[in-house]
Amino acid sequence: MxxxxxxxxxxxxxxxxxxxxxxxxxxxxxxxxxxxxxxxxxxxxxxxxxxxxxxxxxxxxxxxxxxxxxxxxxxxxxxxxxxxxxxxxxxxxxxxxxxxxxxxxxxxxxxxxxxxxxxxxxxxxxxxxxxxxxxxxxxxxxxxxxxxxxxxxxxxxxxxxxxxxxxxxxxxxxxxxxxxxxxxxxxxxxxxxxxxxxxxxxxxxxxxxxxxxxxxxxSISVFQTKNIIGVMLIVFLVMNLLLSPLQVLMPTMAKDLFGNSFNSLAILETLLGAGILLGGAILSFITIQTRTLFWTWAFLVGLSLAFLSFTFATNLQVCSVALFLMGFSLGLANVLIINILQTQPKANEVPKVMSLVNLISTATLPFSLALLGLLQQSVAISAVGRVAGVLLVIFVFISFFTFRRFGQEIFK
The missing domain is CATH 1.20.1250.20 (MFS general substrate transporter like domains)
Structure with a gap:
């Protein structure tokens, strides 16, 4: 009873x-x-x-x-x-x-x-x-x-x-x-x-x-535990910085390209969220146990290419597909990145790592957007987004060699 x-x-x-x-x-x-x-x-x-x-x-x-x-x-x-x-x-x-x-x-x-x-x-x-x-x-x-x-x-x-x-x-x-x-x-x-x-x-x-x-x-001494932890945190930081124009690009494109329509903005936001949900849901049923870091890199490639495609899109259909694929790749990559940051440190160091993840995800936003605000005064926001997309693609492809060097045991 x-x-x-x-x-x-x-x-x-x-x-x-x-x-x-x-x-x-x-x-x-x-x-x-x-x-x-x-x-x-x-x-x-x-x-x-x-x-x-x-x-x-x-x-x-x-x-x-x-x-x-x-x-x-x-x-x-x-x-x-x-x-x-x-x-x-x-x-x-x-x-x-x-x-x-x-x-x-x-x-x-x-x-x-x-x-x-x-x-x-x-x-x-x-x-x-x-x-x-x-x-x-x-x-x-x-x-x-x-x-x-x-x-x-x-x-x-x-x-x-x-x-x-x-x-x-x-x-x-x-x-x-x-x-x-x-x-x-x-x-x-x-x-x-x-x-x-x-x-x-x-x-x-x-x-x-x-x-x-x-x-x-x-404590931030966790950086010294394993090199791959510091590498993954840097990747997380760069992703937050270079993806920050997305928050301004979506409402701007809905306003300038799609008939000043709030409906278009809601569609774009919903498709991005649906992609993230589907990506995360798949990994709740299918566990990637080998080559975790390689698959993380592969999903980051998909994410960066989808983001770049979005910044060059000129119609709602292409924007919608690009955002859905971007969300899907992001949902998959996020789960694997967090999993690596949970399993690579010692058990008592995991809370330290997660506090740094939270710091990166929140503290970088105002500063990256402030920089975006200054750039926007002389450069169109669409141009800034395209540059960020190109830089993200380059960074992700370069990270292949960094991942393979510092995370060899979970990359191959």
């Missing part, structure tokens, strides 16, 4: 958590896509670049403080409070545009809406900077070791699902209710997510870490 109650409680915990995170991440994709389109279509891509920079800055500035906060509050409470805070931010933004509807009409000459959007995204991403590492740490905190991988896989599926569903729902909500509708939908969804997370009560013995363990997790 007691055993059945425990099993039921575990199942309910998973349901509450997954429902909450589906609401949170889908609403995040909805509102971000809507804001990106509103800024691009109303003010131009030069403002979009700085909007993305502002949104990325908190992740870079708070990378050290977020781990301390998570260890003080627990990952579960950090996720809860982050969702709750983001919900109130967007509800407040909805209240402002409801009170001042003229802000949503750029033709009125008012710059208030830009200030509102920039401040909202900055404040929201302050809490996202705590949310992201917390959600990655959550499975270890609330599950015993045998169930950690299962919950991690479920949360990863939610993220991929949100990448696909978010743009579709964002398209519908934006067309039906406008930007103000996206604000209130996102706000209510975040608050509902926080409530669902508050119902999760289970904790494992892993939820408390000593101060020595926390200090060790901030």
């Amino acid at each position: 007691n055993t059945m109650a425990i099993k039921r409680s575990k199942q309910l915990d998973d349901i509450f958590l997954l429902v909450g995170q589906t609401l949170s991440q889908v609403s995040d994709r909805m509102v971000q896509l809507g804001l990106i389109w509103f800024i691009t279509s109303s003010f131009g891509e030069q403002y979009l670049i700085w909007y993305l920079v502002v949104g990325g800055l908190p992740h870079a500035l708070l990378i050290k403080h977020s781990s301390l906060m998570i260890n003080r509050l627990s990952a579960l409470k950090t996720v809860l409070y982050s969702d709750l805070a983001r919900g109130f931010i967007y509800v407040f933004a909805f209240g402002l545009v409801l009170r001042f509807p003229e802000w949503l009409h750029p033709s009125s000459g008012s710059g208030h809406v830009l200030w509102l959007l920039f401040i909202s995204v900055f404040l929201s991403n302050i809490f996202s900077a705590f949310f992201n590492p917390a959600i990655l740490s959550l499975a270890v905190e609330i599950k015993e070791s045998d169930d950690v991988q299962k919950l991690t896989a479920k949360l990863s599926t939610v993220t991929s699902f949100a990448t696909i569903l978010g743009p579709v729902l964002g398209l519908f909500a934006f067309n039906q209710f406008g930007l103000s509708g996206l604000f209130i939908i996102a706000g209510v969804s975040y608050i509902a997510s926080a409530y669902a997370v508050s119902l999760v009560t289970k904790s494992s013995s892993n939820s408390v870490r000593s101060s020595n363990e926390v200090a060790a997790a901030n």
Whole structure:
């Protein structure tokens, strides 16, 4: 009787958590896509670049403080409070545009809406900077070791699902209710997510870490463990830098090439997410146990060629195919890269590696986009994207020799 109650409680915990995170991440994709389109279509891509920079800055500035906060509050409470805070931010933004509807009409000459959007995204991403590492740490905190991988896989599926569903729902909500509708939908969804997370009560013995363990997790000595770890982290860094124009290219191309259509942007975003989901799903059924590094390189080749094709595309069909293939290759490559970074270090060094992965993925974005903003003043964004595509192809082909030299045992 007691055993059945425990099993039921575990199942309910998973349901509450997954429902909450589906609401949170889908609403995040909805509102971000809507804001990106509103800024691009109303003010131009030069403002979009700085909007993305502002949104990325908190992740870079708070990378050290977020781990301390998570260890003080627990990952579960950090996720809860982050969702709750983001919900109130967007509800407040909805209240402002409801009170001042003229802000949503750029033709009125008012710059208030830009200030509102920039401040909202900055404040929201302050809490996202705590949310992201917390959600990655959550499975270890609330599950015993045998169930950690299962919950991690479920949360990863939610993220991929949100990448696909978010743009579709964002398209519908934006067309039906406008930007103000996206604000209130996102706000209510975040608050509902926080409530669902508050119902999760289970904790494992892993939820408390000593101060020595926390200090060790901030060490970068892991670079010296194996050369291939440093190589893979450099590859991850370069990929983040050279793929950053994609976030600006998609809304820009939807605006300039495809009839200034938000529908086109939603299609492009959805196809990219569908490719990522399919690529990751395949490797959940088929395990690549030999020549892991070679297959990683092969998928990176596919990724770089698809990205280059996208930057030169001039019609929606070619863009759609290129983005789907790019997402598919990215989904496959990401799984293998993370797997290499999990299996090559010693077990006690894996958290250090993953903290560096998180730092790279968040801290590089604002700086690469800031550089993109400066270049955009004198060079067309499409030209910048094409140069980035060419550089990525060259880098990937050169990495063949680096992989073979430093990761010989998992390359051949």
